[in-house]
Amino acid sequence: MATTPTRTRPRTRPPAPVPRTPPAWAPVLGIAAGTVAVLLLLADRHGYDGDELYFIAAGRHLDWGYADQPPGVPLLALLADTLAPGSLRVLRLPAIVATGAGTILAALLARELGGDRRAQWLTAAAHALALGALGRLLSTAALDIPLWTLLTWLVVRWVRLRREGVTRDRLLLAAGAVVVVAMQIKFQIVVFCLALSVAALLCGPRGFLARPPLWAGAGLAALSVVPALVWQHRHGWPQLRMGEVIAAEVAQRDGQAVNLALMVLGLGPVLGMVLGLYGLWRLLMDREPAGFRFLAVAALLATGFVVLTGGRAYYIHGVFPVLWAAGAVGFQRRRAAREAAAGRRADWAVYPVIAASAVWPLLDLPLQPPESYIDKAPHRFDKRSEIGWPQLADQVGALYHRLPTGTRARVVLMSDDYWVASALAHFGPARGLPPVHSGSRGYWFFGAPPADRTVVLHVGHPDPALRAHFGVARQVATVDNGLGIATEYQGRPIYFLSRPKEPWTRIWPELQYLDPHRPRITAGHASYPHRPGAVVCPRRGASRATCSGCRASTTASR
Structure with a gap:
């Protein structure tokens, strides 16, 4: 009796590893070191920021949790003020070092996406110009953003190696450790983790979510936050109420439209904006490097959550480095095609763009002495809080x-x-x-x-x-x-x-x-005495200098 031969499906081999450009250590470290040097030089130009003083006070009352943050930054403030009392440089050193490290990690992200030396240092430059000034003060954001970048790098590296036939699950375990640390700084890292998970389910790689080390890291992160959650429960969940307070502050100060515009402006003018938006588009279109669409979807999901909940604009800054990296790699591909067609190199065009972008951090650095504020009206970028x-x-x-x-x-x-x-x-x-x-x-x-x-x-x-x-x-x-x-x-x-x-x-x-x-209730109207021209009418819910319904007005000192 004749037998039908069994057809065997050919095994799909992983793509051959693509040779990667070595890290561009010289320019990238130069950019990071320059950023750190500037921040250290200007660290004691003014005085303490109000939030820094609060971190020190919170550190003096060290606990597992606080009404407005986890215990990580108060602990760092306590250590700094104990080791070097009154030293602004020591107090701000963790934020400064984290900013420099974030610059390097951003460049390494570009390398994971296939970036050459130029793409790497362009990504580092975009990071330094857009986020460098944020590291001049000890703050939760200055430490949180580099941790988002490190988490992104670990995930991207795992995905890239997996596609080349190498499964390196210890990267996922390390990602869990990063989340453990980040959860002691700000809880917003949870939003990014959920966004990455949903994006992976929608776009792939779905196998990423089935790896046991990933869930082991997630379990470790969950255990690490139990003391803070117990503190929140015992004190009536003030962190949740703080979310409502922040949403009200954002709505009153800027409004949702302006807050969304500030999120986009956070990419940085010119260089950062171009790289970030172009990188988002390339990732969404799944252009080369292919297979990383989930990063763009995760960035959009995290941004949407912050917008809908009324969070501050800088809450999403942690998604920017991978967008800059993707944009830099995209321009690398365009440049290579153009040079191949023209038969010559075109390197000069980026330098005027970088020079124009350098204006942005100058607005947020304490370059002027305190005396320059005498008899001048306050504005968004001044440093009177110090x-x-x-x-x-x-x-x-x-x-x-x-x-x-x-x-x-x-x-x-x-x-x-x-x-x-x-x-x-x-x-x-x-x-x-x-x-x-x-x-x-x-x-x-x-x-x-x-x-x-x-x-x-x-x-x-x-x-x-x-x-x-x-x-x-x-x-x-x-x-x-x-x-x-x-x-x-x-x-x-x-x-x-x-x-x-x-x-x-x-x-x-x-x-x-x-x-x-x-609000302080006076004659039936609730006014905010520390906000300039702010009135909230309890009958109309308006927040304006003059309530058209009741003709109430107020003046304020802040």
Whole structure:
């Protein structure tokens, strides 16, 4: 009996490895080192930023979680201020080093996508010009963005090797370790991980999601965040409420359209914008290098989430490096085709573009001395948040030391703003000032004043709930930094409160507020006294300088 021969399906061989250009260490390291050098040089030009002072204060109250962030940055701030008290360079060193590392990682991303030396250093230049200035302050964003870049590089490298027939799953385990670290800085890395997973399901590589080391890394990341989640649960999930507060701030300050425009502008002008948008298009169209469409989809998903939830524009900056890398590789392909057709090289055109792009970071670097702000109106790019803190502590110290000795022993310092409270806590001990407390944002969770502290020196407008619990509340001074510089705290009142009607255990629960610009109710209208020209009418929900429905208006100092 004749038998039908069995047809065997030919085995699909992985594509042969494409020779990769060696890392362009000389230009890339030069760009990274230059960025780090500039940031170190300018690190102590002004003073502490308000958020940096808050990080130090949070570090002095170290915990598994906070109302507005995980414990990573407060821990770094505590270590820096303990090892080198008062040194801005040491405090900002982690952010500066992370920025330099991010520049190198961006270039390595370009190499993984097939970039030659030119594509690598162009990607590094785009990173340095667009995000370099962000590393001049210790902030969650300055550390979070390089971690997103490192995670992207690990995933891209795994995908590229897998397509060449090499399965290197330890890269996925390392990606989990990166997420562990990132979760101690900001929780937004979860959004990016989910976006990558959904994009891989939609576009491939789907096998990426079936690898056990990937889920082992995910489990490790989940375990690492358990202490912070327990803290959030015990304190009523303030981090979730902070999301609502930030969305309201973004809507009031800029609006969704402007915020979206700021996200795109974050790519950087000229070089970064061109590389980023072109890279996004090439990835979406699955142009060479093929097979990485999921990166563009993940970038769009993460951006969409931030837009819909009202997040700040810089929340998506971590997706930019891979877009720059893809754009640089795309222009490399175009240049190669053009040179092959013309028979000559065309290298000069990019240099004027880089020169024009260099204007962008100049706007966000503290190149001008503090004296340049005298008698000038504030603007978005100035650095007034780093000016006047020691002078504020001096003024409060002078008021405190003028009080009778018996009264001083019962004084506690308070403020309606966590930046002010953090500044007084930092500069106060050297001036002999008492403990500092505040109901503002995360500072409320640091605890109530001691029971025997029954006299309050309060910087800023006391909360109505606070004033109601004291028999005496009078303004004794007005904040004046003596520099002639209109900071956002210049002109705020300083109050003296005494004769409490209730103990702090009864008063403190009423003083918690996550929004430092919370509305104060006056004659049926809710106004934000620290925002310029902001009125929120409770009947119409408007946020404007003048409510057309009730003819209410307000003036503000901030």
